[in-house]
Amino acid sequence: MRPTMEKAINATCTRNEFIPKPAPPQLSIEIVIVDTETTGFEANADIVHIAAKCGTQSFQAFMIPQQPIHAKASEISGFSVENGYLLYFKQRVETTPSVTAANDFVNFLCGLNSQILIVGHNIIRFDAPLILRWLEKHDLLEKMCSITYGFTDTMPLLRQGKISKQAVLAKQYLTSPEWKLFHEKAHNALTDCYVLNGLLEHFEISNEVLISRAVSLKAFLERQAMLRKQNAQLRFLRPMENAVSEYMLNKMARQGVTMEGLVREYKLHGDEGIKVYLGEPVNGKPRITTNNRIVQNVIERVKNFLAKKSTN
Incomplete structure (x- = not known):
């Protein structure tokens, strides 16, 4: 096909x-x-x-x-x-x-x-x-x-x-x-x-x-x-909107971070689980970030998300 x-x-x-290998200009x-x-x-x-x-x-x-x-x-x-x-x-x-x-x-x-x-x-x-x-x-x-x-x-x-x-x-x-x-x-x-x-x-x-x-x-x-991957993944991060910058939200989407994944890590390992999830090294750099302020914003949004779910 x-x-x-x-x-x-x-x-x-x-x-x-399908994608051509880089070729030097002829x-x-x-x-x-x-x-x-x-x-x-x-x-x-x-x-x-x-x-x-x-x-x-x-x-x-x-x-x-x-x-x-x-x-x-x-x-x-x-x-x-x-x-x-x-x-x-x-x-x-x-x-x-x-x-x-x-x-x-x-x-x-x-x-x-x-x-x-x-x-x-x-x-x-x-x-x-x-x-x-x-x-x-x-x-x-x-x-x-x-x-x-x-x-x-x-x-x-x-x-x-x-x-x-x-x-x-x-x-x-x-x-x-x-x-x-x-x-x-x-x-x-x-x-x-x-x-x-x-x-x-x-x-x-x-x-x-x-x-x-x-x-x-x-x-x-x-x-x-x-x-395309970023745009497709953004729908799985809607609860995180306004908690982090648009740049950071797009970065999370590109790296496959989802609200489900954040919730899973929090339930398993608490605050530390999210810190590790966002900061694990990928090619020598953090997957998303190790910035404490951003990480704390994500943690607070996950907590709020779980609190709203528990009351519904």
């Missing part, structure tokens, strides 16, 4: 045959700038417009989304759906079925005949997970992974003080007349690919720098696995 994206990101430790590696426009800002958003640029070659595809376009997203990007048609600033655009667009996108990348590095602004946190989920839906994830070295997020490379948004950077630094039309069409995926390329050239960010700052595909998928 073909390993799915869900299996890959949920079980990286047991499905290492001499022929190609930098591909990719951008998307979506129905919203959540992890389950649909892609409406996807574009890619590699040197003088470019690709774009428009798709009818399966879910409504959020009003704020529509205001920013100009995309809307009316009477079954996709509109871009009230003008109808030709769309492609999602499966066809996905095949065309991967074929464009494969047609570069090289290992590729995908570059984008905020791509690791937003675009890349959406793109991989979209490709997995159409059985194209493995094909994509076979040619992809990794992802590079340009946001930390281009940030100027507190300015990090691509459109703001472009208006401030790409000021020659030929960029005027690009500014007017900001948040069009293909336009944004050209703008990002312009910013990289303006700030003299070389391909070597982009490659050196890449997150490998394996590392990216493992990070996604960690985040």
